[in-house]
Amino acid sequence: MLLIPCPWCGDRDETEFHYGGQAGVPYPERPAELTDEQWGEYLFVRDNPKGEFAERWSHSAGCRRWFNLVRNTATHEIVR
């Protein structure tokens, strides 16, 4: 079980959270102008590093806010 620091509520059990995957993937500004490759990439491809990973979490059973964490996917250590 991960102990996750919610920026608003402090350390809480992982079971209170919902995972949101890679952070910082904005919706394309002009989707109609993307090629099929670019659109497919936006829809289906995310980084999957072994090591530090900036990711989204939502404190869904708490304050219900979204926030970013940097977590090490090889050790589960929450870096910041």
Add this chain to the structure above:
Amino acid sequence: MSEHPDRLWRNPEPRAGYDVVIVGGGGHGLATAYYLAANHGIRNVAVLEKGWLAGGNMARNTTIIRSNYLWDESAAIYEHALKLWEGLSAELDYDILFSQRGVLNLAHTLQDVREGSRRVNANRLNGVDAEWLDPDEVRKFCPIVNTSPDVRYPVLGATLQPRAGIAKHDHVAWAFARRADELGVDLIQGCEVTGFRKHGNKVIGVETNLGPIMAGRVGLAAAGHSSVLASLAGVRLPVQSHPLQALVSELLEPVHPCVVMSNHVHVYVSQAHKGELVMGAGIDPYNSYAQRGSVHVIEQQMAAALELFPIFARAHVLRTWGGIVDVTPDASPVIGPTPVDNLFVNCGWGTGGFKATPASGWTYAHTLATGKAHPLNEPFALERFTSGALIDEHGAAAVAH
């Protein structure tokens, strides 16, 4: 079956180069090497494994084998695998303890019932054995399932694939490894691929902790680590790596005659040949390479198991473990070329690739031998994430391995 041999493979030093280098000595890599040699006469092949042979997901899976997937493309490749499983002990001259005891997929809601019946019909149209059982028939087939109507998620019916079952995963790996080795394949353990040698856009070899090894073609078969390897070659894959856990109980008398899976309550259970109950559930939600997951996932799967099988209430958890599974957006694998010449990928089997081992190897060997798709793996190429021709198997694959 012949006597067990003293050793199953040589432990050769790597040569300077090979026609084909396979990265990853799990089930898929070993099966690919065997079929390259056996079906295509390509024997100048190495399998490079960073740890020991078949110590990854091959050692950690719960060995459920079935082919009752929804879509034509999946039914074709998984059913090809099942037919190969049926002859595999004889072909490899090694008892893989393949036991076709039948797999039930339980339905607990009206939507489950509709989806299950639809899948039975789709399976039959594809020549895959499938039956719909009502709760009474479920009880007859597996008397220890709680089919009482007054539980939280009553059993409303189930799909049954009679030819489905389990096998002994270690034996499968060893059987493929032994035959591949006999045919001349070098199985090299403790050899980690750390980079690729490229000539322009073409891969011509790999860098390893044992030095460079040149290659005509390179085939990745690295399961949970596929993204890490592909990124070394500048390729991004539509794959996310997650922990998937399983557990066993102590050894018990035979009580559980088949395999029972339930997507809805999120657990599946079989009893291994030795007698331990083998249980698994879904993936942990976060990305990870740590080969372990969170304890609450195990707790939830135990709760679900007890709801279905009250008789297990006094069994004990002996051991839990995790593997790292490579999950794609449509719960179907990726097999085929990459944007880099001579570099091929076989990944994305996620939570359910053990059952596909022989067909994955069979078709991937064809692709590595000819440079072309096999009719059975063609729909699973990377292009589907551009064309949109996804093969969405979440219904058949979700918890259900």
